Amino acid sequence: MAAALINVSKTAKRGEIIEIKTLMSHIMETGYxxxxxxxxxxxxxxxxxxxxxxxxxxxxxxxxxAIAANPFITFFTVAxxxxxxxxxxxxxxxxxxxxxxxxxxx
Amino acid sequence: MGQPADxxxxxxxxxxxxxxxxxxxPVVTLRPVEATPDTLATAIRxxxxxxxxxxxxxKLDVPPLVENGNTVxxxxxxxxxxxxxxxxxxxxxxxxxxPQPNIGxxxxxxxxxxxxxxxRIRLADSQKVVAIAxxxxxxxxxxxxxxxxTLAACTEEVI
Numbered sequence: 001m002a003a004a005l006i007n008v009s010k011t012a013k014r015g016e017i018i019e020i021k022t023l024m025s026h027i028m029e030t031g032y033x034x035x036x037x038x039x040x041x042x043x044x045x046x047x048x049x050x051x052x053x054x055x056x057x058x059x060x061x062x063x064x065x066a067i068a069a070n071p072f073i074t075f076f077t078v079a080x081x082x083x084x085x086x087x088x089x090x091x092x093x094x095x096x097x098x099x100x101x102x103x104x105x106x
Numbered sequence: 107m108g109q110p111a112d113x114x115x116x117x118x119x120x121x122x123x124x125x126x127x128x129x130x131x132p133v134v135t136l137r138p139v140e141a142t143p144d145t146l147a148t149a150i151r152x153x154x155x156x157x158x159x160x161x162x163x164x165k166l167d168v169p170p171l172v173e174n175g176n177t178v179x180x181x182x183x184x185x186x187x188x189x190x191x192x193x194x195x196x197x198x199x200x201x202x203x204x205p206q207p208n209i210g211x212x213x214x215x216x217x218x219x220x221x222x223x224x225x226r227i228r229l230a231d232s233q234k235v236v237a238i239a240x241x242x243x244x245x246x247x248x249x250x251x252x253x254x255x256t257l258a259a260c261t262e263e264v265i
Contacts, residue, residue: 017219
């Protein structure tokens with residue numbers, strides 16, 4: 001399931017500040033909604049997001065039900081060396097997804 | 107016949123005006139962190155540990171008028187250098203009237219280059235949104251924005 005969308009430039013100059021855009025398709029059920037019969041729809045959200053750059057953590061986020069469905073997160077990093085970005089989303093009900101993107105730094 | 111009615115009306119208007127003026131006083135005189143409800147204050151305290159939160163450095167970009175609270179674009183920018191000696195450690199976003207006071211915690215470091223994050227959030231009502239940044243010297247800075255929401259999130263029934 002290609003659930004993740006990642007947008008990072010493929011090349012960058014050394015020391016350049018680049019933007020990383022990520023989107024993970026997920027319902028982000030808040031746990032505060034009810035069905036027509038009055039039962040609470042159980043919470044099902046992504047609780048944590050991590051980005052690693054060649055193995056080193058550069059960004060982390062704790063998510064709450066107040067994050068909209070299909071969490072879209074953007075952040076910045078300094079392009080230090082060629083390599084790989086790894087992304088990981090962890091959530092309720094054993095949800096875990098990973099994605100990666102590579103970058104060539106001149 | 108006309109006179110008593112007139113007096114009543116005048117009294118009513120006078121009282122209403124007075125009440126409005128009284129209601130406005132706390133909003134004007136208190137600092138934003140104190141003027142917010144208990145759960146929000148508690149959530150903020152759990153991050154700051156009671157440290158002083160100053161206004162400034164943080165720019166919280168949320169549209170002032172939102173049609174659909176289910177997805178509201180939000181950007182937080184902290185105007186601070188990102189060097190290993192002086193950088194933004196984390197950004198915490200809170201709200202006043204959703205079922206839970208937290209929206210998200212974002213942890214950065216000197217490698218971020220720029221202290222800026224964006225995401226999309228849910229807002230259950232017209233309310234305040236607060237962003238707090240923690241710097242490497244463990245000082246806290248905040249920005250507060252009032253948002254008017256036309257269609258609320260979270261509460262609608264599942265079909």
